[in-house]
Amino acid sequence: MSEVYKLIHPVKHFNDYISIKTRLDGRNFDEHRNIKLNVNSIKTADASAVVKCGNTTVVCGIKLELAVPKAEEPDLGFLITNVELPALCSSKYRPGPPSDYAQVINNIVSEIIKNSKCIDLKDLCIVPDKLAWVVYCDMVCIDHDGSLVDACIIALIASFKTLLLPSVNYDTETEEIKVETNERINLKIHGLPVATSFAVYEHFQSQIILLTDPTNYEEEMCGGNGSNLIISYNKGLLCGIQKLGGGSLSTENNEEAIRLAEQHTIAVEKVINACLEGKGTNK
């Protein structure tokens, strides 16, 4: 009966749930889903992490390459982040080149990482003007059930934390490169950026309801493309607020969102640290 009701009157069905202060999966409005994290499970990548936030699954793999730095920035390395939404993660996507939505997510994730300044590109330079690391970070979404940016950032940061750079000997005269894979050093990570997604639902034209860590269905019901509000923190500072579509926010809603995001950030930091301690950072 319930399934039929949901199909015929989706908005009413959703409204009914909201008015009894529950969500379709039984969560409270400000409750987020369980996070499961596993690092270094993919051996072909130089560092990797698998994260599951509820059903949303993201695999992040880092591949290291060497290249000559750009002439205009001779002392900077490269950090290339890409989010892949392959067709298998949801029926919304078709095989082929990345959709517009994938590009938007890609841009948001890369901006958050850039703005949080968690990686100093100077650390990736080996010999100025001659040799630098290129860190390719590919985040692949295996199952898209909302709050994709949160999962991507967790996966990316967890893999960064386990990344070990091999030591490189560069002979300035012969320009010979030797890589020693047995001697590795940790990459310096400044802080621990965490993103928190919200869906903003306009309940009966007046009441604005913030749904923390929305599922795919909730994101669709709130209108807009993906999560409506994404707040990212790094070291107690905000490093990105994106509000796109959904209901409009008043000052109170804004304060509430910031408060919830702060709490969530602390919780996620605990999860990541617990996972890394359990595993140890060595490969």
Add this chain to the structure above:
Amino acid sequence: MPLDFRRFNGPEDSVSYKIYTKDYLKTYDEQLKDLYDENGKRKDGRELNEARSMCMFCMFARTDMVSQAKGSAYVELRKTKVVCSVFDPREIPHQNEFRQLGQLYCEVKFAPFSCPRKRRPYVPDVEEKALSVALRQALEPAVCRHFFPNYQIDVLIYILEHDGSCLAAAINAAGLALANAAVPMFDIITSCSVAVIGNKMFIDPTEIEEHIAKNSTEVNHGIITMSVLSQLKQISDFTQIGSMDVECVTKVMEVLLKECEIIVPNIQRVLVVDVVKNFELKKHLEAETKKREEILKKKMDEWRSLLNGQ
């Protein structure tokens, strides 16, 4: 290569650091010697004729990996990790004639970080396209395609980590996912592969074994992947790379047939577990929603009485 405007691109001339390591300069003979020790054991401790699926902890398979898909499966053969999802049948876009048989659309994609040697490009390369075709050919005889004329089923494979015999893993995963999606099928489809280097046969080869088998200079060299419908005793696909004499091929086929049979109980077990689990889950969910529906119903009644009252 034209620049990809839909992604962030790195510098054009970047190379993997692995080409500057010592291991990279090993000759073919050295690499071949590394494959197995004096006792004939392989690097990961297996016998030459021992498949990964044989040992309980090496093959791992499960269904319901992707919540958004109709059916999905995850197969792990030691390090090879494959995800497969199957979607509802949909109408074939841009077609103007009636098709008696439903179509299968198969796509195999490697993750950019999946291969040990180089970074995979984002655009589908020749290997991925060949695998997609092989997968489709293997699955077509197994699916009751006459049940959905004029429609197409998407079978999408994503390889997270490639450590050999990925076509076999992909076929096994696709078979599981199709069953999970309740697509009618004639039989359980299983698949296995063998790499041949000279007179040695490596069952269920790893990536390095496959690599050497492909580049070997011996008369008999190559990889054979075969998929079997076990109850019907039919071979649905046979893919060979490299060259072998007839004797060798028949011998390999016998071995593969046996290996494919061995996998069947494993697949059956996964499917039974899946059915039981889903049944339990449904019961649990129903009980849970009932509670919430009760409250909703009260609300509805309240509104209804309000409406009637006015």
Add this chain to the structure above:
Amino acid sequence: MVTDMKDVQDFKLKPMKCEFNFLSKSDGSAILSQGDTVSLVSVNGPLDIKMTSQRIDKSTLEVLFSNKNGKPSVENRYKENIVKQTCEAAILGSLYPRTGINVTIQELEDYGGFLACTLNCTCLALLNSGVSMRNVFAAVSCAVDNQGNVILDPTHAQLQTSTATMTFVFDSRDKSLITCFTDGCFSQDAYREALERSRSASDLVFAFYRDIIRKYCNVIG
């Protein structure tokens, strides 16, 4: 048709100049300059679109953004998404089911606050095209300098030394936040201050809208 905007209250925005119907062939167009930043937007619609992208309950909004060099990029898709999401909230799309509305944006000059300028220009172009709207919207950009002070509508020179920039879009009814996007690192207090200052400053933009519409209405008679 030119309107200047200076020294209203104690909030200052860069002088805004706008011209409607800059392009003769489109249904509605506007060119807007805020200080040295200039953006050109044309709106076409509601018009017929291909079956696959039609929606039965509302019109489909398509936004095309092209920057100066004309090359597509991931950033452009992101900017398109911002404009699209903002406009979708403002346009009464349910009045035009199964149709499309096309918004085309051309970057002309970017001396800071370009997206804010573009969003304002898009709103003006939509008004000019006569598409029904729920409300109008105003975008205001802010910057935080390295001392932590909030600068409203920063100039190009100020942006060079700032640590963060934020852009807010408000609706005209209850001044609630429709869209917001930021760049750089900043504290919560800076965010709050920037938000409230921008909210007050959005009045100036709405006043400018009224002004310019009034002038054009007089001409049309």
